[in-house]
Amino acid sequence: MKVKNVLIALTAVAFGAGASLALAQAKPEVLVKQRQAAMTLQGKYFGPLAAMAQGKAPFNAAVVARNAGFLEALSHMPWDGFDASTKDAKSEALPLVFSDTAKFKQASENLQAAVVKLVAASKGGDEAATKAAIGGVGKTCGGCHDDFRHKS
Amino acid sequence: MTVTTMTATGRKPLATPSAVLPCALRATLLALLLAAAGAAAAQGNAKQGEYLAEAGGCVGCHTDSKEGAVPFAGGRALKTPFGTFYGPNITPDPQAGIGRWSEADFVRAMRNGVRPDGANLFPAFPYPSFTKISDKDLSDLWAYLRTLPPSGRVSREHDLGLFFRWRPLLTVWKWMFFKPGEFVPDAKATAEVNRGAYLTQALGHCGECHTPRNFLGAPIQSRYLAGGKGPEGKTVPNLTPAHLKKLSDGELQDFLTLGVTADGDVPAEAMGEVIRNTTSKLLPADLKALIAYLRALAPIAGD
Numbered sequence: 001m002k003v004k005n006v007l008i009a010l011t012a013v014a015f016g017a018g019a020s021l022a023l024a025q026a027k028p029e030v031l032v033k034q035r036q037a038a039m040t041l042q043g044k045y046f047g048p049l050a051a052m053a054q055g056k057a058p059f060n061a062a063v064v065a066r067n068a069g070f071l072e073a074l075s076h077m078p079w080d081g082f083d084a085s086t087k088d089a090k091s092e093a094l095p096l097v098f099s100d101t102a103k104f105k106q107a108s109e110n111l112q113a114a115v116v117k118l119v120a121a122s123k124g125g126d127e128a129a130t131k132a133a134i135g136g137v138g139k140t141c142g143g144c145h146d147d148f149r150h151k152s
Numbered sequence: 153m154t155v156t157t158m159t160a161t162g163r164k165p166l167a168t169p170s171a172v173l174p175c176a177l178r179a180t181l182l183a184l185l186l187a188a189a190g191a192a193a194a195q196g197n198a199k200q201g202e203y204l205a206e207a208g209g210c211v212g213c214h215t216d217s218k219e220g221a222v223p224f225a226g227g228r229a230l231k232t233p234f235g236t237f238y239g240p241n242i243t244p245d246p247q248a249g250i251g252r253w254s255e256a257d258f259v260r261a262m263r264n265g266v267r268p269d270g271a272n273l274f275p276a277f278p279y280p281s282f283t284k285i286s287d288k289d290l291s292d293l294w295a296y297l298r299t300l301p302p303s304g305r306v307s308r309e310h311d312l313g314l315f316f317r318w319r320p321l322l323t324v325w326k327w328m329f330f331k332p333g334e335f336v337p338d339a340k341a342t343a344e345v346n347r348g349a350y351l352t353q354a355l356g357h358c359g360e361c362h363t364p365r366n367f368l369g370a371p372i373q374s375r376y377l378a379g380g381k382g383p384e385g386k387t388v389p390n391l392t393p394a395h396l397k398k399l400s401d402g403e404l405q406d407f408l409t410l411g412v413t414a415d416g417d418v419p420a421e422a423m424g425e426v427i428r429n430t431t432s433k434l435l436p437a438d439l440k441a442l443i444a445y446l447r448a449l450a451p452i453a454g455d
């Protein structure tokens with residue numbers, strides 16, 4: 001009997017958890033915060049590479065390879081945060097993000113493609129090619145900011 | 153301007169009916185002409201001109217945005233409320249480029265916004281800024297442009313609204329909004345601030361994007377560099393201390409050299425390109441002067 005009750009209770013908890021997982025829709029402010037966190041981390045791992053590409057910091061292939069790997073995952077993270085529910089949430093995203101979703105998606109894919117190139121270059125051992133690939137990533141960041149962000 | 157005198161020689165002899173001249177004589181004449189042209193080109197310092205062209209960001213509008221495009225051969229689209237302008241080919245190709253221009257033609261275009269045939273140039277070509285470039289710098293710029301490999305890429309016609317394509321109307325626009333003339337240093341400002349002002353106002357033509365425009369497309373001078381809507385309708389930041397004070401000189405220097413802020417943020421590509429083509433290439437003293445000038449501006453509120 002006792003065992004049965006425990007089982008029922010556990011099942012209820014499991015269902016409850018499952019239900020809350022399926023239903024969980026983060027609040028718009030939270031989605032904004034999360035996508036901004038992804039952007040912030042992209043900045044954290046891209047910034048030093050830009051300094052290396054410009055010769056301002058000494059080129060360090062190991063750091064480039066590590067950061068490129070981080071960026072590969074990060075470059076996929078912000079986009080589901082631009083959910084339609086966040087349209088009116090306070091952020092630097094321009095309305096075009098939500099009205100021209102195809103162009104916005106394209107811009108995110110441009111970034112991902114540029115990061116894939118950077119990952120490949122960072123493994124190739126060619127410093128000049130790696131620096132060029134870093135520049136390529138920077139351009140895709142800026143290309144998207146051009147149309148979709150209002151920096152205040 | 154000493155340039156006006158020597159250009160007359162550069163053009164007229166070309167119109168001589170050469171058919172009547174014996175071949176050898178023609179060759180001699182040609183050699184003399186080329187020598188004259190060479191001497192004319194040598195007036196300016198092409199190496200210095202290359203630096204000035206970077207400080208002016210010429211390559212931005214005068215190069216197609218496609219990958220692998222020939223620098224200075226034109227093609228870049230600038231979408232404005234008045235239509236789309238396409239940066240023309242300014243390589244020395246005689247047909248497609250400006251190979252037939254004289255130095256005086258170039259000076260007139262830069263200083264007065266006039267084509268060699270006398271027609272008005274559209275101020276999408278920022279002659280309201282370039283008019284301030286010094287005679288010496290114009291001469292060096294011209295010398296540099298003559299060293300570019302000629303490209304046969306044909307310039308594309310601008311695609312403008314019905315009323316805006318009529319060049320004579322620009323005479324009125326120029327009368328209302330355009331003040332030709334070389335940069336005049338501010339006697340009360342330091343040499344460094346004046347150098348920064350020259351780089352910002354004349355060569356860098358920063359105000360063309362960072363100053364909001366009225367409905368006739370003329371910059372609103374009371375809001376010089378105070379940001380707002382840029383020529384392509386996108387928001388452009390305020391460069392006066394009201395906004396820029398949140399960045400230190402070092403942070404600004406890094407931003408204008410590296411194209412990222414200290415936290416790795418990347419500006420819109422419109423500025424990213426300016427950083428790559430221009431500000432990252434400025435000599436350290438010039439970049440410092442530019443920042444000193446921005447610091448000395450009167451703060452104007454708003455972004």
